Amino acid sequence: MVITACVVSFAHGSNDVSNSIGPFAAIVEVYTTGSVDGHEPVSLWILIFGGLGIVLGLSTYGYKVMATIGERITKLTYSRGFSAQIATALTVLTASVFGISVSTTHCLIGAIAGLGLVEGSEKVNKSTLNRIALSWIVTLPASAAFSITVLALMRISPI
Structure with missing residues (x-):
């Protein structure tokens, strides 16, 4: 589970984090170069800033979302959690390869709900x-x- 959590985190960074720091990176590029051509690499300090934002958000309010996703949709076992995380990572990474913005959270909730539906709709909250x-x-x-x-x-x- 630790490995799959890391894979989902990697996928999350490839898509959701890009969504949040993309506009900020564009503003910095306009400020420093006068235009946005999309070919400039994002500065390391901007990436670190985005990473720190994730850590701060996770440590302050993340536990509420984790409780909802992990406990309140359907019963999760280790194998179900593994399946949901791998499915989420594959979905998000595939979208990232094609430059499509998707929500890791939406993908994970869909995966977990789908796992609950395997045993019948009554197993899904x-x-x-x-x-x-x-x-x-x-x-x-x-x-x-x-x-x-x-x-x-x-x-x-x-x-």
Whole structure:
């Protein structure tokens, strides 16, 4: 399980972390070179900054998500956990190879729910899955609203 967790972490870094530090790296590139051509390698300090963000997020709020995914969707055994992690890593890495942005969390939840469905739909906690699905639906408009609000505040800021 430790090895598969490392493989999923590698996959996570190849996709989700890229999503989060990509805009920041572009801003730094515009600031330093005046344009974004996409051919400049991302500075090591930006990668470290992204890695530290992951560690901080994991250590402050990650336990809540881990409890939901690991305990509240369906019963997980070692073999099921292994299967879910390998399936997640393969899905995310395949998407990364093709430059497609996907969510490691979405992939893992789908894999775990699929494992529960193998034994029948009654083995899957539908209440938890419904709550997760609702959060996915709310995420897009909520993040758009936050982004619009931040930009509006920046435009009226005297700085």
